[in-house]
Amino acid sequence: MGRQPCCDKLGVKKGPWTAEEDKKLINFILTNGQCCWRAVPKLAGLRRCGKSCRLRWTNYLRPDLKRGLLNEAEEQLVIDLHARLGNRWSKIAARLPGRTDNEIKNHWNTHIKKKLLKMGIDPVTHEPFHKEAKTEESSSISQTDNLLPESGNNNNNNSSMQENDGIANSEENSSSPQENCCSDESILLNSICNDETLLNSLWIDEPPLVDASWNNNNPPATENTNNGEMGYPYPSWEDNCTWLLDCQDFGVQDFGFDSFDNLEFKSLNALEMEDKH
DNA sequence: AAGGTACCCAACCGCAGAAGG
């Protein structure tokens, strides 16, 4: 259709964001909320493309973001969700409060993929390599089942297989993806993931469960009693943005955010409830 | 200490789909 570039390339700054730019963007969103991103750079006095502003906000500046590596439970959840949803990072991220699709995608590519390969598991199909070679017709019944028709192997099956030196490691196959998961939460997760009704609900494009309060376009001023319905004690949009800037240095926990597990279970419970309707 | 390599992650790019006129 011959789309125009999202912004005039002339005079648009690229590359890493400076603290000053971050401040401007945060200030703008605090006072105006998230409106049309295209207008944000101009209104906020930034020489950035709107897209870049949105990305910066969603991937880095949002105060509800978690920092640091994914913990084991989160990682396991990502693996399970990926087995069912494929490379739909945004959907996966929607199940992991405080995590962004970009973050999960990066973590998948740099950590999880290698981990699975090392265990002799194809990160695309989530099948052990030897099993895959043996019988393709056998509808899998493994825990990382392929309920998903598209589970990531129809459109992007060309990638990531070239590095399958994991075949050489297939003797490690006896260790399932859950081999490291002996904690209670992992057990719980597994049981959740084996719950068919719950899994089915993952296919439904339900409204976002975690970031609603950030996705709405209400001006911050109207949001003084936010987060009640979701049960997330986000700091209120008020006063100035200093807390928000500080937030980047600490992490959501420091603001009394619920731990991942609590949120996760809330999300999963919500899914379950939805499925019953 | 210096150079090379691997790794990580923030940011960019291009496309698809939704929304509105």
Added chain:
DNA sequence: GCCTTCTGCGGTTGGGTACCT
């Protein structure tokens, strides 16, 4: 129904840093 605009998504890139020789 068509066209345009905007947003969001997934793939990819490139700079910074850690590690290795």
